[in-house]
Structures are given as structure tokens and as C-alpha cells.
Amino acid sequence: MSSGAGPASDAGISGGPAPRALRYLTPAEARFLDAACARLIPADDLGPGALEADVTRFIDRQLAGPYGAHARCYRHGPWAEGTPEQGWQSPLSPAQMYRAAIADLDAHCVARHRAPFALLAAQAQDTLLQALERDAVALPTVRAETFFALLWKNVQEGFFADPIHGGNRDKAGWRLIGFPGVAAADYPAAMQRLEMPYAVAPVSIDDIERGRVAVDAQGYPVRGRSNGASDRRD
Amino acid sequence: MIDEKRKPVDVVVVGMGVAGTILAKELAQSQLRVVGLERGRMVTPQQDFRLPGVHDELHWSRDTDLMQDLSRETLTFRNDARQTALPMREMGSFMLGECVGGAAVRWGAVAWRFNPWDFETRSRTLARYGPHHLAPDCTSQDWGITYDDLEPYYDQFEHLYGIGGKAGNLGGVIQPGGNPFEGPRSREFPNPPSAPTRAGALFAAGARALGYVPFPQPTAAMTRPYVNPYKLHLGECTRGGFCARHGCAMDAKATPLTAVLPALLKHDNFELRTHANVVKVDLDSDGRQATGVTYVDARGRVVQQPAELVILASYVFNNARLMLLSGIGTPYDPVTARGVVGRNYAYQAHGRAQLFFDDRTFHRFMGGGGIGTAIDEFNADNFDHAGLGFVGGAYLSVVSMGATPIRTHPVPTGTPAWGSAWKKAVAHAYDRSFPIVAQGGCQGYRTNYLDLDPTYRDAFGLPLLRMTFDWHAQEQRMSQFTTQKAAQIGRALSPAQLDVHPLRGRYSIVPYQSTHNTGGAIMGNDPATSAVNGYLQSWDVPNVFVVGASAFPQNGANNPTATVGALACRTADAIRDTYLRRPGLLT
Known part of the structure; x- marks a missing residue:
């Protein structure tokens, strides 16, 4: 000690x-x-x-x-x-x-x-x-x-x-660098419009397991565009 | 001391990775009784690779039990024979697999063929540049087979694994959109190429401006839903990153688990045994014939499995180690340069040019399956090496594997290593930077080899494998040259900053580089310089085949998995069509 x-x-x-x-x-x-x-x-x-x-x-x-x-x-x-x-x-x-x-x-x-x-x-x-x-x-x-x-x-x-x-x-x-966390199902589409920023609130495993973020049939998070601090956990 | 002797079988396959699953499947189809031994556990993608947990970077890159348990067995390492080798105590430079499916469960799914030159390195170098071009201590040699010998089996593997790409050479006719430097293909890829990423498109524009021919890198992440020749269904890749080092929740990455195993397990004449740690190939009294293998099972019992035919299909290191522990072939002696087992261990030499932009973002977290854009002008012998002081080269590529945040924080050279300035640089550069990677080959050298360590032992009391390896001037020059070519393309894209990182210094086992280890049980036409023949059959014990990248006499620049798969397909054919009719040394 x-x-x-x-x-x-x-x-x-x-x-x-x-x-x-x-x-x-x-x-x-x-x-x-x-x-x-x-x-x-x-x-x-x-x-x-x-x-x-x-x-x-x-x-x-x-x-x-x-x-x-x-x-x-x-x-x-x-x-x-x-x-x-x-x-x-x-x-x-x-x-x-x-x-x-x-x-x-x-x-x-x-x-x-x-x-x-x-x-x-x-x-x-x-x-x-x-x-x-x-x-x-x-x-x-x-x-x-x-x-x-x-x-x-x-x-x-x-x-x-x-x-x-x-x-x-x-x-x-993740917020610091703009990393979205658990990937979403819309990446293939988003890759086709790469000039658009992909500004989303990051989603963690914890968010999904605690039910804070809904998932689709495949298990991908369904998320909206980033709107500041409203998705903060606390 | 044997606790249990099992019923004899026709074939025992050691290791259930890329090579072992294909060999077991192809031989089980011929009604042979086949046992597959795997020292790791069973993996069930539907259970093991679930969202969201499969996107846990820390777990999958450091803690997963699908990597070799080094507490039981590791290898020892030194840069040269004057040093004392010490154990690789943590995983670092490469990530060894340990599960059904092997390291390929977590592979990056980059599925290149080697260049035809790679198979005839020595003879083509002598023919084009004369006897003094290779360094005196360079022991690179021809494979004993050519690209044309392997082409049908590349084709077979690519269809099993659903590779997406664009042919650049069909039957000798150069095709627009593909790699004009590749060897002739008998047919097109089974799946279309991936669409370019933004960084890949930018790289392609820069490469074209300099007169090069960019093309999509071949990928084993499905570019559309696919049913392979074993009637197995693979899903379309959703480009969610978390690809290399991770399992795939979408069954979109071709691996032994998705492309072979479900079909293999349907054969009643095949039996898979997990947690079966093979410690020895058993030989008859005069050492000329294998009688089976001995393994330690999950209960700690020593089990003997008699077999007519033994196929070692574990990873590079374990293939070489099992030969050494079993007394198959003459161990390599670096002093006399005689002996073959352990000879020509090689790796790959990576350099990169890192580009930093202020005004562009690239969505670097998207990707997977090694989707990317490459050029091949500076690979193999695709350019004139006269006066350059090296052989071989590198392919240059911009790849989007999915930039996971623990691993990926490029910062410009000169940035402080931590603190506020580091934080600011990371925040700015994470999505505004990408590398042009110059992934290069590595030649064989007299002083780079594998043998048994005199001091350190595994949990069974057996000697660890010892790696003696360092970079040579040839690789340093090659990396310097190809990384400068990458930098020239990078500069054409007008980044705010460009840092050039060629291979430098001594080889270190600490930072991750690639799991592209090769050699130790190399193939060739001469038993004096190869451990196995062109069919990967032991010269000394002809009912033992040793299959994997352990057979590469030296390493090409391209990712090795497709070549491992192709060699496995070719060996399966040779065993089925020739060896079984007349067991003995194949010619």
C-alpha cells in the first residue's frame, strides 16, 4: 500500500x-x-x-x-x-x-x-x-x-x-473527435454523400443496453441528428 | 504417458483456421474419416458476435479469448543471435488467434493474390539484374510452383470467400478498372468491387494525375448478398467499421466460420474436437512415417489420435514448432546455414505517408473489409530496380477499415505527446487525416529464423518457439523508396501537412504491425533448402502436410490470406487426386 x-x-x-x-x-x-x-x-x-x-x-x-x-x-x-x-x-x-x-x-x-x-x-x-x-x-x-x-x-x-x-x-x-460509437445501419447510404457531415450524437453499448437508444431489427441503433446535450446520460 | 488412445482415422487436421477448414471440408467430401483438432474454443457467430457488444473496441482488440492465451504459450524474441531471446509477454506486433476459425475470425478481409514475381523471386531477379543484385545474406528463393500453378486455386478460394473486386487481367488481356499488374485471371471476381470511399477517391485522383492506375482493393466483406459453392449464405457488408479485430454480426465477412464450417459440420465422417492442444506428431520407429498426433484435452488427459495422414494447418509459428518438437525435418542452423525447419521466417515492412487536411473530412469511422483504393506500380518487379539496392516493393493504398477511437488518433509530427495541445490536435485530425500505406514485402535472410528456445517453456513443459528477426537494409531501402512514392501522391492532394514514415530502426515486437508472419516450414523444389515440397508435403515424412503461410519462402507485399487459402485448395486436390491413389512423395 x-x-x-x-x-x-x-x-x-x-x-x-x-x-x-x-x-x-x-x-x-x-x-x-x-x-x-x-x-x-x-x-x-x-x-x-x-x-x-x-x-x-x-x-x-x-x-x-x-x-x-x-x-x-x-x-x-x-x-x-x-x-x-x-x-x-x-x-x-x-x-x-x-x-x-x-x-x-x-x-x-x-x-x-x-x-x-x-x-x-x-x-x-x-x-x-x-x-x-x-x-x-x-x-x-x-x-x-x-x-x-x-x-x-x-x-x-x-x-x-x-x-x-x-x-x-x-x-x-467520442464527442471530442466526432466518433459515432456503435455503428448505424445508414453508413452505406452516408458513404454515398460524403460531402455531408455525419453529425450524430454518439451511441454507446451502455446506451443500448440500458434502453436509452432504440435499435432496429438487426440491432443497429436508431438515432437522430445531434442536438447538443439532450442525450447526455446523468 | 498416454491416457487415451482414440480409434484410428484417415486424416487428422491440426488447426481449424483458413487452411484447416478447407482441407477438412475437401477431404471429408471424399468419404475419408477426418478429425479436426482445435486448441481454442468453438465460436458461434450468432452468439459471439452480437450487436452492440461486438462493437466494443477495448474487448475485441485486447481482451478477447479468441486470441492465443499467452499465459499458456507464447514465443520468445530477439533481434539477433547475440541477444538473449525473451518471451513476448503481451500481444503486440501481431495477434495470434485461438479458436475455431483461427486468427481469420478477426481478419481485416483484405484478399489479394500475390504477384507472379513473388513465386519466382530468385530466378527472375537473377535473370533481370544479374547475380549481384540480391544481398549476399539474402536467402529468398523460388516457391517451386508458379503463379499459373496456383491460379485455379486462387479462383477456387475467391469463390468460396466471395471476394469482391475488379479483374485487371483476364486471360492475359488487360481490363480497364482493375489492377493491370496482376497475374492473368481465369475469370472475373465472384462479386463486384466496393464503391470508393471519399479518401480513396481523392487518392485515386492524385494517383491518376501522376500517371498511375488506381483500382479497388479486393475484399472479403461481401459487396452484395452471396451464396458460395458450399451453399453458404453471406450477408452484405454494412460498412460499420469494427471489422479487423472484430467478429461480424452480419455474417458479411468471409471467414472459416461463415464460408466453410457450417458445410463441414454437415459431414458425418468429420469430427471437430475443440480444446485439443496438439503437442506432437507421432512418428514410427525410423521416423519416416507419421502414425498420428498426441494432444492434451480439456481435462488434461494426454490423448493419442492415430491417423494415416497428418495435416498441420495451425498458424505459422505452431506449424514450425510442431515440426521441431516432433523431429520432422532437419532444424535450421544459422551458423552453417544448413537445415530447413525454421528457415526464412519473414514478415512485412510497412511505411506510410500521413496526410492532414484542414478543410476536408472523410468519415473515417465508416468502412470495413479493407475497402480501399490501391496502385500496384511499385510492387514486386513492376518497376525497374536497377541501382536501387533492393528487390520487391509495396502496394500503395488508402483503406477504410473503420477508424476505431482507441487505436486511431493521428497527429502531425511535432505535436506534443500529451496534454492540451495533443488533445486539440487529436480532435482536429481524427476525421481530417488518412494514411497512404506502403505495405511492402520482406525477403528471407540467413539470420532471420525460428528455432526452439533453450530456456522458456509452455504450460506443458515444452520449449517455446524462438524468433530471431530484424529488418535488413534491403527492406529499409524498399520502404524508403515506396513511402516517398506515397508522399508524392499525397502532395498532389495539397494537404495542410504531410508526414512521411518509412520503416525505421530495428524490428520491435511491441507495436501492432500485421499478422502477416510467414516462413519456418517453407516450400520449394530442393529438400536442402525447403521443408516441404510444392504440395506442402514434408520431404522427410511424406504422410505429413504442413499448410499455411509457414510455407511462404519469403513474403510478398500483399496480404497473405488468399494465398494461404489457395495453397490449402491445391494441397487438398493433390491429396485427393494423387496421394490417396499412391501414398508417398508427390512429384
């Missing part, structure tokens, strides 16, 4: 999110991820960022499941760091990697700045993330760039995966 902080102390951090059900992460780890998400894909005039899109929740669920355990990956030794071309060679699973790396990083921040990563100023957070990315910070347990690559990959997954996995809240990632 990276911290003795429990749910009770989580609510006491000013500006932190409300207490939430976590499946794997400790509250301190979740605070780290909230802060990292806010820097990696920030909220701005284009819309919500990874924090607002619940990417921490996505990562928490991933780490609690088979992915976090590297359940379908080869996990036998002997272990060696290998070359970059040889890929992931850590004896740690992704879940173990997050636990070790966040503890390392928060300890590093406390030693340097007398505060954990989540409480640093945005600029200091960016500086540290850049150092991780360049492998320019020595951590006691894990290799910085290995953890950064994992974190950044998972943050993008959480921002763009179907909301059924717990992130991409309100389909924020």
Missing part, C-alpha cells in the same frame, strides 16, 4: 472528488490518477478531460480484473529487462506496477516538494510527468518510462473506450 489513507481521510482532501467505490486502487492511488489524468488529457475549451471522463474509474476496474493481473500474458521467468524491442519484461503485473510506481512517485514528491503528486501545482506535475516519460527520474522499484507508457496507454483507453468499461463518461472522448 502506498499510503495509510483510508476512505475517511479521502473526503478530507480539499478539492478532491467525492468518495467512490474503488475495486483495486487505494484512495491515495486514485488521487494520484485523478491528478495525472487532469494533466495528460486536461479539461479545456474543447471539453472535458480524462479526469472528468472518469478515467480513474476505468483504470481501477481494469486493474481489478484480468487485465490488471496480466491473466492472458506469459508470466514465467527468468526475468531480464531486455531491449525496448522486446517489450514488457517486468515481473510485475499492471496492477502491481501501478501500486509500486505510485508509491515510488508519491514518496519522490514528498521528499522533493513535501507533498504527494496530487497536491503539487500543475506545472510541477507536468514537469514530473515529462521526466517520467523521458526516464529521467530514478524510482526505487520500477522504471519510470515503463510506468509512464503503461499509464498513458491506459488513460487513452479509458478516454476512448466504450463507457461500459467505466470511463469515457458522457462519451466525452
Whole structure:
């Protein structure tokens, strides 16, 4: 565990999110991820960022499941760091990697700045993330760039995966790029009039399974043209 | 230790993918008793590929159990023999299948034939450019069969899989609208080509302006409802994306599950066994005859299946590994360059020119089945290679597979890797950018090979396969050349920015590139340099056939699946019409 902080102390951090059900992460780890998400894909005039899109929740669920355990990956030794071309060679699973790396990083921040990563100023957070990315910070347990690559990959997954996995809240990632989600039956026709924008409200698996969007006989969503925020879930 | 010995059968087929299902079907038609062994599970499209769940990108690209369970078995990898090979712990550069239907269940449905030159790489290169044009360590060779030998079987496969396209060469007569560089076809495609996408139409205009001949890329996503020669019905593709890596809810993508299996399962003399993990081909005492195979079943029992004929039709890696584990053929030795099993492992060399526009959108999320527009001027030996320092080439294409959002966020070179500037660039470029891909071939080299790893083992205690592979200067030059050609076409379209990404650096097993691995049990006319003959029959154990892209002596630029299917059709014919009458080495 990276911290003795429990749910009770989580609510006491000013500006932190409300207490939430976590499946794997400790509250301190979740605070780290909230802060990292806010820097990696920030909220701005284009819309919500990874924090607002619940990417921490996505990562928490991933780490609690088979992915976090590297359940379908080869996990036998002997272990060696290998070359970059040889890929992931850590004896740690992704879940173990997050636990070790966040503890390392928060300890590093406390030693340097007398505060954990989540409480640093945005600029200091960016500086540290850049150092991780360049492998320019020595951590006691894990290799910085290995953890950064994992974190950044998972943050993008959480921002763009179907909301059924717990992130991409309100389909924020899809709205950002104009991705319609589950495909509709009118694509062949729409391909013939490509000069027309295909502006539709995105539809997620979650929308269909919860009955928020009707489907046709083949199972394709039936949707209208985009009309702003009326299709937001909440 | 054998827990159970099953009743002998005529034929056992190992692996129920593209090759195995066709071979089992064609041989079951001849009243032979055929058993198909598949180490993965059964897949039922109506159950497994339902909307909306089949459009879950995260699940289908990373977590699906239709991919090989690497916790049980993976391979090890190193760039060169000085390094220590380490396990491929996560799926990356390629996606291995593990289910009835194999990797093809999730294929991109791009269904090219190889160019005639691909089958005669060495002899045609020597004839046109002389003895010094091939790099000294290049071990590319002729296939032992020509394009003309395979043409009837390409035709057979294309009709089974309902390929849509436009012929460019019918019986030697060039046809408008098709690929003028392709080998002669005996007849037109069974289905019409797909309509061009907006990006494809733009690419075609740019290519024409430079004097090239664009044409629709052949696709195995149905361009109209289709009934194949096995009387199986396939639906019309709705271009909803989520194609490569995904199953199809519309039965519109030809795969072993949709184009072969339902017809195969109707044969009473065929039996499919899933969760049957073959660990060895059993040989008689002098190693000259196979007696069957041994597999581990879902209960952990070691089961022996005696058979008159053994067909290895699993993926490239497992075909080579089973030969090595069983002692069929002489293992390749990179020091002496003798031996054949594991020789000439190859891949494909991809480059691209990425175009970014400010004022155009392309509906990149639509598509599927590899619908696209291509040119073939810089493939194979379709251009003069004198002085270029490489052989082979690439086809250039603009393809719409359906740009799924986890995978697809192109940004211009120079964009920060994360943060607000990255976010802004992704938002702008997602639907305003596309690549012109230069998908190139890969030659065989003395130093690129497969063997058994000395250290790492699978869940049964057997050695993992070890891959030793790196790009050579020839592939780097080829990619540099063809990617620049792609960039020239791109510039003619006046994009706001164009980034050129030729193949660079060492081969890495991390980023996805393609599941177009080849070699290891290569075919040829000379037992000193090939593991199987022109009918994919083991030189050493003639009642073993090893079918798949494992037989490619080196890799062409085009997607391999149709060639795998055609080879399977040809081997089935040879077994049925010749081998069964007089078992022994086919000549």
C-alpha cells in the first residue's frame, strides 16, 4: 500500500472528488490518477478531460480484473529487462506496477516538494510527468518510462473506450473527435454523400443496453441528428 | 504417458483456421474419416458476435479469448543471435488467434493474390539484374510452383470467400478498372468491387494525375448478398467499421466460420474436437512415417489420435514448432546455414505517408473489409530496380477499415505527446487525416529464423518457439523508396501537412504491425533448402502436410490470406487426386 489513507481521510482532501467505490486502487492511488489524468488529457475549451471522463474509474476496474493481473500474458521467468524491442519484461503485473510506481512517485514528491503528486501545482506535475516519460527520474522499484507508457496507454483507453468499461463518461472522448460509437445501419447510404457531415450524437453499448437508444431489427441503433446535450446520460 | 488412445482415422487436421477448414471440408467430401483438432474454443457467430457488444473496441482488440492465451504459450524474441531471446509477454506486433476459425475470425478481409514475381523471386531477379543484385545474406528463393500453378486455386478460394473486386487481367488481356499488374485471371471476381470511399477517391485522383492506375482493393466483406459453392449464405457488408479485430454480426465477412464450417459440420465422417492442444506428431520407429498426433484435452488427459495422414494447418509459428518438437525435418542452423525447419521466417515492412487536411473530412469511422483504393506500380518487379539496392516493393493504398477511437488518433509530427495541445490536435485530425500505406514485402535472410528456445517453456513443459528477426537494409531501402512514392501522391492532394514514415530502426515486437508472419516450414523444389515440397508435403515424412503461410519462402507485399487459402485448395486436390491413389512423395 502506498499510503495509510483510508476512505475517511479521502473526503478530507480539499478539492478532491467525492468518495467512490474503488475495486483495486487505494484512495491515495486514485488521487494520484485523478491528478495525472487532469494533466495528460486536461479539461479545456474543447471539453472535458480524462479526469472528468472518469478515467480513474476505468483504470481501477481494469486493474481489478484480468487485465490488471496480466491473466492472458506469459508470466514465467527468468526475468531480464531486455531491449525496448522486446517489450514488457517486468515481473510485475499492471496492477502491481501501478501500486509500486505510485508509491515510488508519491514518496519522490514528498521528499522533493513535501507533498504527494496530487497536491503539487500543475506545472510541477507536468514537469514530473515529462521526466517520467523521458526516464529521467530514478524510482526505487520500477522504471519510470515503463510506468509512464503503461499509464498513458491506459488513460487513452479509458478516454476512448466504450463507457461500459467505466470511463469515457458522457462519451466525452467520442464527442471530442466526432466518433459515432456503435455503428448505424445508414453508413452505406452516408458513404454515398460524403460531402455531408455525419453529425450524430454518439451511441454507446451502455446506451443500448440500458434502453436509452432504440435499435432496429438487426440491432443497429436508431438515432437522430445531434442536438447538443439532450442525450447526455446523468 | 498416454491416457487415451482414440480409434484410428484417415486424416487428422491440426488447426481449424483458413487452411484447416478447407482441407477438412475437401477431404471429408471424399468419404475419408477426418478429425479436426482445435486448441481454442468453438465460436458461434450468432452468439459471439452480437450487436452492440461486438462493437466494443477495448474487448475485441485486447481482451478477447479468441486470441492465443499467452499465459499458456507464447514465443520468445530477439533481434539477433547475440541477444538473449525473451518471451513476448503481451500481444503486440501481431495477434495470434485461438479458436475455431483461427486468427481469420478477426481478419481485416483484405484478399489479394500475390504477384507472379513473388513465386519466382530468385530466378527472375537473377535473370533481370544479374547475380549481384540480391544481398549476399539474402536467402529468398523460388516457391517451386508458379503463379499459373496456383491460379485455379486462387479462383477456387475467391469463390468460396466471395471476394469482391475488379479483374485487371483476364486471360492475359488487360481490363480497364482493375489492377493491370496482376497475374492473368481465369475469370472475373465472384462479386463486384466496393464503391470508393471519399479518401480513396481523392487518392485515386492524385494517383491518376501522376500517371498511375488506381483500382479497388479486393475484399472479403461481401459487396452484395452471396451464396458460395458450399451453399453458404453471406450477408452484405454494412460498412460499420469494427471489422479487423472484430467478429461480424452480419455474417458479411468471409471467414472459416461463415464460408466453410457450417458445410463441414454437415459431414458425418468429420469430427471437430475443440480444446485439443496438439503437442506432437507421432512418428514410427525410423521416423519416416507419421502414425498420428498426441494432444492434451480439456481435462488434461494426454490423448493419442492415430491417423494415416497428418495435416498441420495451425498458424505459422505452431506449424514450425510442431515440426521441431516432433523431429520432422532437419532444424535450421544459422551458423552453417544448413537445415530447413525454421528457415526464412519473414514478415512485412510497412511505411506510410500521413496526410492532414484542414478543410476536408472523410468519415473515417465508416468502412470495413479493407475497402480501399490501391496502385500496384511499385510492387514486386513492376518497376525497374536497377541501382536501387533492393528487390520487391509495396502496394500503395488508402483503406477504410473503420477508424476505431482507441487505436486511431493521428497527429502531425511535432505535436506534443500529451496534454492540451495533443488533445486539440487529436480532435482536429481524427476525421481530417488518412494514411497512404506502403505495405511492402520482406525477403528471407540467413539470420532471420525460428528455432526452439533453450530456456522458456509452455504450460506443458515444452520449449517455446524462438524468433530471431530484424529488418535488413534491403527492406529499409524498399520502404524508403515506396513511402516517398506515397508522399508524392499525397502532395498532389495539397494537404495542410504531410508526414512521411518509412520503416525505421530495428524490428520491435511491441507495436501492432500485421499478422502477416510467414516462413519456418517453407516450400520449394530442393529438400536442402525447403521443408516441404510444392504440395506442402514434408520431404522427410511424406504422410505429413504442413499448410499455411509457414510455407511462404519469403513474403510478398500483399496480404497473405488468399494465398494461404489457395495453397490449402491445391494441397487438398493433390491429396485427393494423387496421394490417396499412391501414398508417398508427390512429384
